[in-house]
Amino acid sequence: MPDFTLTTDADGVATITWDVAGKSMNVMSQAGFAELDGLIGQALSDPSVRGIILTSAKRDFSGGMDLNIIARMKDGGAGGIFDGVMRIHGILRRIERAGMDPKALKGGKPIVAALPGTALGIGLELSLACHRIIAADNPKAKIGLPEIMVGIFPGAGGTTRLVRKLGAMAAAPFLLEGKLSDPGAAKAAGLIDEVVAPEALLARAKDWVLAATDADLVKPWDAKGYRMPGGTPYHPAGFMTFVGASAMVLGKTMGVYPAARALLSAVYEGALVPFDTALRIEARWFTSVLLNPSSGAMIRSLFINKEALEKGARRPAQPDQTVRRLGVIGAGMMGAGIAYVAANAGIEVVLIDATQEAADRGHAHSEDLLDKGIQRRKVTPEQKAEVLGRIIATTDYAALAGCDLIVEAVFEDPQVKAEVTARVEAATSPDCIFATNTSTLPISGLARASQRPEQFIGIHFFSPVDRMMLVEIIRGKATGDRAVAKALDFVRQIRKTPIVVNDARFFYANRCIIPYVNEGIRMVAEGVEPALVENAAKLVGMPLGPLQLVDETSIELGVKIAKATKAAMGDAYPDRAVDRVLFAMADEGRLGKKAKAGFYAYDAAGQRSGLWDGLAASYPVADLQPDLTEVQHRLLFAQVLEAVRALQDGVLTDIREGDVGAILGWGFAPWSGGPFSWLDIIGAARAVEICDALTARHGPRYAAPDLLRDMAVKGDSFYGRFAPATKAA
Numbered sequence: 001m002p003d004f005t006l007t008t009d010a011d012g013v014a015t016i017t018w019d020v021a022g023k024s025m026n027v028m029s030q031a032g033f034a035e036l037d038g039l040i041g042q043a044l045s046d047p048s049v050r051g052i053i054l055t056s057a058k059r060d061f062s063g064g065m066d067l068n069i070i071a072r073m074k075d076g077g078a079g080g081i082f083d084g085v086m087r088i089h090g091i092l093r094r095i096e097r098a099g100m101d102p103k104a105l106k107g108g109k110p111i112v113a114a115l116p117g118t119a120l121g122i123g124l125e126l127s128l129a130c131h132r133i134i135a136a137d138n139p140k141a142k143i144g145l146p147e148i149m150v151g152i153f154p155g156a157g158g159t160t161r162l163v164r165k166l167g168a169m170a171a172a173p174f175l176l177e178g179k180l181s182d183p184g185a186a187k188a189a190g191l192i193d194e195v196v197a198p199e200a201l202l203a204r205a206k207d208w209v210l211a212a213t214d215a216d217l218v219k220p221w222d223a224k225g226y227r228m229p230g231g232t233p234y235h236p237a238g239f240m241t242f243v244g245a246s247a248m249v250l251g252k253t254m255g256v257y258p259a260a261r262a263l264l265s266a267v268y269e270g271a272l273v274p275f276d277t278a279l280r281i282e283a284r285w286f287t288s289v290l291l292n293p294s295s296g297a298m299i300r301s302l303f304i305n306k307e308a309l310e311k312g313a314r315r316p317a318q319p320d321q322t323v324r325r326l327g328v329i330g331a332g333m334m335g336a337g338i339a340y341v342a343a344n345a346g347i348e349v350v351l352i353d354a355t356q357e358a359a360d361r362g363h364a365h366s367e368d369l370l371d372k373g374i375q376r377r378k379v380t381p382e383q384k385a386e387v388l389g390r391i392i393a394t395t396d397y398a399a400l401a402g403c404d405l406i407v408e409a410v411f412e413d414p415q416v417k418a419e420v421t422a423r424v425e426a427a428t429s430p431d432c433i434f435a436t437n438t439s440t441l442p443i444s445g446l447a448r449a450s451q452r453p454e455q456f457i458g459i460h461f462f463s464p465v466d467r468m469m470l471v472e473i474i475r476g477k478a479t480g481d482r483a484v485a486k487a488l489d490f491v492r493q494i495r496k497t498p499i500v501v502n503d504a505r506f507f508y509a510n511r512c513i514i515p516y517v518n519e520g521i522r523m524v525a526e527g528v529e530p531a532l533v534e535n536a537a538k539l540v541g542m543p544l545g546p547l548q549l550v551d552e553t554s555i556e557l558g559v560k561i562a563k564a565t566k567a568a569m570g571d572a573y574p575d576r577a578v579d580r581v582l583f584a585m586a587d588e589g590r591l592g593k594k595a596k597a598g599f600y601a602y603d604a605a606g607q608r609s610g611l612w613d614g615l616a617a618s619y620p621v622a623d624l625q626p627d628l629t630e631v632q633h634r635l636l637f638a639q640v641l642e643a644v645r646a647l648q649d650g651v652l653t654d655i656r657e658g659d660v661g662a663i664l665g666w667g668f669a670p671w672s673g674g675p676f677s678w679l680d681i682i683g684a685a686r687a688v689e690i691c692d693a694l695t696a697r698h699g700p701r702y703a704a705p706d707l708l709r710d711m712a713v714k715g716d717s718f719y720g721r722f723a724p725a726t727k728a729a
């Protein structure tokens, strides 16, 4: 089945229709490009064809390039990638020139992109090479260039064309942030030319083709006297843009994302030369980004494996477990958030708390979020009413009848949870699945309160529930496959990304993040300059330094977790040095952001105003400070060694989940593709070397796990060794 077909009507208007067989969304492949090129050539050379409409038979135009192909492109080495990219430039440039005389700029055939819906990545880049872009007025459509989100940048001329079309400043949010727009906003921003009623799309495209003149086909950058909007880098106005953009990009990315830097370089250098040379420059920088291990790791974790997990890579073979009616017990911060995301996904929700007032407060949380959505024009008043209508807030357990899944989010107290478990089981049918949202209590222990332990599971959400995309599903010792399938189907319904882990203290995400926070605090106690700790974290791509993170999650919570962990571990408890700082902060009432006092100082409005200067009184800053790399290694290895131990101990059973979960769960340096990808980038041998050095200076918590040592000896990588079992791409 071809991806593209060509038909020509009686008026000589050819329509090339994109319709990749067996896929709900068109994606571009190498074969697709060759076909398209062939059909464009055929239409341009056919004297009976007056012009071409490029459109899609599907609801959408295109989701972009097949990223599996991009991931494999690097196999061809630098020369292979560059030649491949230049071939794509050649095809798009042929569309843009459309057979016209390159000097006289006459005699070409008009080519219009008619977009019925979403056009992302190559879908938009291809359209930008056409002479006009007309989109159907489809509010669900997304138009933009999201490449930067997976560690690459638009490399099929999208970068060069958009900057020349809009100017560097106006193009920046689309290129650097991957901003997506609906058709109306895309038209207002100048990304596309026209928005028409969906049923008028093809007729309007045809009218345009038949009315187009030679001048309509000449891109501004191919016309004489072209000047880039906003100016080139050596123009006084352009200079300001480029200087500002470099500072802004480095400020936001801390220089750790190679794609953002390469994109800026392609834009800057491309702006100084003619269009075709700029395309070559774009291709060179694109090649360098593809060869950087960060891009491959980001594509693998943030696109290929994330999607595989969302599509049920870890789902046991079980009949459909779609949730129809959900019970949420505890309408506090987490329960209210869970009720909201479920109702938003069309699920009926019974939200229970101990008092009607508390249950109503939980219901009001959804109302607040929906009102914010209305303000941002993402939600209509009708949708708000519909979503709110799905949530029953009550104290009456009898309302749970008919629920097929319960998520318990009451206080983190085993006794309270046990009572709730018993009450819920008495009120629900025997096949109802019970999930706890506990963040610290082992699932197998909580399951002892259940009459149906095989139907008892952990579904661990992150806060704030509506924004955090990861859900950690925890299998207790007795948890059965149907409970796992139920949890996975629920996570699919609410459009989040699941990982499935085995039961152990702190499961996976918290197990790795707690040592990160603790290492930051330990350094403060040792006299490391707190600003060095925080900046070292950010300069290696962590979204929050450890001190800011503990402020935001609450120092009080940190104290509670430390006490519970110490009680459980006894003499083996390793973090007394950390606790001295943490407990002292709590004793002084510095409980974190909520209390407007923590490792940071806050103003009256609760805005962070800088690190708290009182820290130095209790923890004097040492004269001799460690270098940046040492601090970064301590912070990174605190996390990744825990991830390796989780794999070694069988808590993690799939490294894809380890990487995807780390990035989505606690923001682990996304440029690296996750802890396992990062270890693969530096190599097990180097990792062990660093562990040995850190152990010598800071103690046995940095001892390389046996698994890592074994891999170093054998020269293995994580994705190399675990790929067959995990089917990683």
Ligand code: NAD
Pocket (backbone or CB within 6 Å): 329, 330, 331, 332, 333, 334, 335, 352, 353, 354, 355, 358, 408, 409, 410, 411, 412, 413, 416, 420, 437, 438, 439, 440, 460, 461, 462, 463
């Ligand atoms: P919260 O204190 O905001 O809410 C708990 C709610 O449960 C309160 O509204 C309380 O009235 C209600 N409740 C207590 N006992 C009850 C009972 N017997 N019957 C019905 N309702 C009862 O707490 P939270 O932050 O929402 O946390 C809830 C659970 O989620 C805890 O197990 C916590 O460990 C876990 N969790 C919290 C976070 C987080 O960041 N806060 C993240 C992941 C998981």
